[in-house]
Amino acid sequence: MKYxxxxxxGTTSSRAIIFDKNGHAVSSAQKELAQYYxxxxxxxxxxxxxxxxxxxxxxxxxxxxxxxxxxxxxIGIANQRETTVVWDKNTGRPVCNAIVWQxxxxxxxxxxxxxxxxxxxxxxxxxxxxxxxxxxxxxxxVLENRTGVRSMAEKGEVLFxxxxxxxxxxxxxxxxxxxxxxxxxxxxxFNIHTLDWDDDILKLLNIPRAMLPQVKPSSVIxxxxxxxxxxxxxxxxxxxxxxxxALFGQxxxxxxxxxxxxxxxxxxxxNTGNQPVKSEHGLLTTIxxxxxxxxxxxxxxxxxxxxxxxxxxxxxxGLVKDASETEAAALSxxxxxxxxFVPAFVGLGAxxxxxxxxxxxxxLTRGSNRSHIIRAALESICxxxxxxxxxxxxxxSFDIKDIRVDGGASGNNFIMQFQADILNRRIIxxxxxxxxxxxxxxxxxLAVGFWQNADELCSLEYGSDEFxxxxxxxxxxxxxxxWLNAVKQTINN
Numbered sequence: 408m409k410y411x412x413x414x415x416x417g418t419t420s421s422r423a424i425i426f427d428k429n430g431h432a433v434s435s436a437q438k439e440l441a442q443y444y445x446x447x448x449x450x451x452x453x454x455x456x457x458x459x460x461x462x463x464x465x466x467x468x469x470x471x472x473x474x475x476x477x478x479x480x481x482i483g484i485a486n487q488r489e490t491t492v493v494w495d496k497n498t499g500r501p502v503c504n505a506i507v508w509q510x511x512x513x514x515x516x517x518x519x520x521x522x523x524x525x526x527x528x529x530x531x532x533x534x535x536x537x538x539x540x541x542x543x544x545x546x547x548x549v550l551e552n553r554t555g556v557r558s559m560a561e562k563g564e565v566l567f568x569x570x571x572x573x574x575x576x577x578x579x580x581x582x583x584x585x586x587x588x589x590x591x592x593x594x595x596x597f598n599i600h601t602l603d604w605d606d607d608i609l610k611l612l613n614i615p616r617a618m619l620p621q622v623k624p625s626s627v628i629x630x631x632x633x634x635x636x637x638x639x640x641x642x643x644x645x646x647x648x649x650x651x652x653a654l655f656g657q658x659x660x661x662x663x664x665x666x667x668x669x670x671x672x673x674x675x676x677x678n679t680g681n682q683p684v685k686s687e688h689g690l691l692t693t694i695x696x697x698x699x700x701x702x703x704x705x706x707x708x709x710x711x712x713x714x715x716x717x718x719x720x721x722x723x724x725g726l727v728k729d730a731s732e733t734e735a736a737a738l739s740x741x742x743x744x745x746x747x748f749v750p751a752f753v754g755l756g757a758x759x760x761x762x763x764x765x766x767x768x769x770x771l772t773r774g775s776n777r778s779h780i781i782r783a784a785l786e787s788i789c790x791x792x793x794x795x796x797x798x799x800x801x802x803x804s805f806d807i808k809d810i811r812v813d814g815g816a817s818g819n820n821f822i823m824q825f826q827a828d829i830l831n832r833r834i835i836x837x838x839x840x841x842x843x844x845x846x847x848x849x850x851x852x853l854a855v856g857f858w859q860n861a862d863e864l865c866s867l868e869y870g871s872d873e874f875x876x877x878x879x880x881x882x883x884x885x886x887x888x889x890w891l892n893a894v895k896q897t898i899n900n
Contacts, residue, residue, distance in 0.1 A: 645851025656846025
């Protein structure tokens with residue numbers, strides 16, 4: 408068997424990439440995923456479409472490569488995290504649309520929990536701040552608002568899972584209900600110290616334990632795909648939330664290694680080794696992965712809107728026809744002419760955790776034009792990352808000189824150079840930027856002996872580009888202060 412099939416199920420698309428023994432992509436396929444906004448601040452996906460699109464692109468990638476199930480050693484999965492799926496165990500049908508991580512429908516419930524003083528308990532147990540971002544209150548909402556679901560759940564007839572659990576359940580013909588440590592740690596239901604679902608939290612939110620998946624390592628054989636999927640059985644043996652998968656794919660295996668993924672959001676993760684590091688300044692403590700019963704932890708700063716700001720420019724505003732046009736537009740002007748764009752479409756993540764903030768464009772004058780607004784949108788991705796990086800550096804004892812980057816928006820050279828300038832740090836971009844899928848492949852391959860260990864993974868050769876900072880300190884400080892002022896206006900509105 409010569410290949411690993413990686414399923415990369417993201418917020419805006421489902422992708423499949425097939426990797427060879429050298430860790431190189433031999434074929435891929437991708438399909439966009441419909442977004443549903445039934446109310447202001449609500450975001451949903453059709454879970455059936457998630458499965459159909461993911462299995463469809465997997466078959467397409469196999470067809471392009473001219474390979475069959477017998478050529479594939481195993482399947483790895485990277486997934487959008489926190490998105491909540493609840494389905495009928497007997498019929499396999501979801502009881503409602505999947506509630507996406509961006510959805511803010513439970514912001515009020517979260518505020519109520521914070522007002523009652525539960526914030527410290529949740530952070531101490533789960534490493535997370537109470538926020539509608541995570542799965543816990545989304546699942547509670549389904550149980551409270553979908554008729555008959557609670558009684559079914561208490562009988563063990565309804566199952567909960569984040570996207571990887573839903574995919575594995577379908578791949579294995581409904582036989583395996585499982586998640587991994589990295590995804591469990593993002594639910595706000597999982598105790599990252601005891602490595603189990605937390606009974607105190609389950610009781611507080613009135614969530615039956617029976618509907619929760621079994622939690623296993625990130626690199627282990629969970630089960631086998633049924634022949635109806637690919638024409639033969641394939642081991643499903645690797646799984647991680649997309650950001651942890653990217654950290655693994657970037658080969659950030661040492662404490663202090665940092666990566667930033669520019670996808671729908673931007674997610675900065677630092678490997679902190681075998682000990683969780685608690686943050687008092689808006690970062691999250693999370694599990695990076697679990698392998699061979701050894702847990703690796705990470706610090707994370709979550710920026711909710713990054714590449715999604717570019718999608719907004721394209722789809723809602725019509726300022727570009729394709730995301731690739733933004734680089735030239737940004738470079739066509741010397742600066743933003745004082746314009747700042749704070750893309751708080753679904754509130755603000757780290758370090759503010761303000762679900763009520765809304766997107767704002769400040770500094771507009773009669774001279775402001777299309778290119779200024781586009782450039783401001785791109786710069787906003789870098790400013791948000793810079794705020795998180797500053798806190799991460801202060802919150803740890805590591806001297807952070809380099810940041811490894813990946814994800815779609817990292818292909819934009821303007822963003823990468825401005826990021827290096829505003830961070831005053833070197834940016835390293837691998838030749839292959841889809842490291843989320845690569846990380847899932849690595850985890851799957853390790854579980855079945857396709858690759859032997861981390862040393863072998865580090866020996867795989869990939870090219871990279873480097874972006875060095877080239878901005879005067881005074882200019883940098885002035886720009887950052889302008890950004891902070893724009894954020895204050897956003898929050899005060």
